[in-house]
Amino acid sequence: MNSLFRYIFLFVVVLTWGNEDANAQANNLRPRNAPAARFRSASRNPKLEAAHERFIGQQLNLTDSESARFWPVYRKYQQELTAVRILKRLNNSSAQANGTEQIDKEIEYDNQMVNIRKHYRDEFLKILPAEKVSELYKSERQFTDELFKQLSERSIRAGN
Helix, strand or coil, X not given: CHHHHHHHHHHHHHHHHHHHHHHHHHHHHCCCCCCHHHHHHHXXXXXXXXXXXXXXXXXXXXXXXXXXXXXXXXXXXXXXXXXXXXXXXXXXXXXXXXXXXXXXXXXXXXXXXXXXXXXXXXXXXXXXXXXXXXXHHHHHHHHHHHHHHHHHHHHHHHCC
């Protein structure tokens, strides 16, 4: 459990330092109406991703064979989800017109995320037993929950 907090702490630190700069860079680099997938490297931090992968790897206790097959697929899964999240975020920006079109796009992005998750669930099941796939989703949620908890505690301590 101690190593869990160490990874989460590292994740929080990297996230807070790099988040504003990465968002500014992504906004400055992105031409209007450009595909989000091209700019995902500007919005992700390699140290943050490494901490996340170490945590997932520890939780899943992957064999060498599983690990060699799992990580490339998992990274693709994360990239596809990130691309849709960026598009969804842009759709909800103040630059977008409000109304039916924006709502329809929001629903379409949610649908795309569900389809990505379904597709990769099947891909993960080709590599890992169902118990480990289930543990993967639980571990992702646990990592995110702990991150938000620590961010909240830091915010309270800082008096924000």
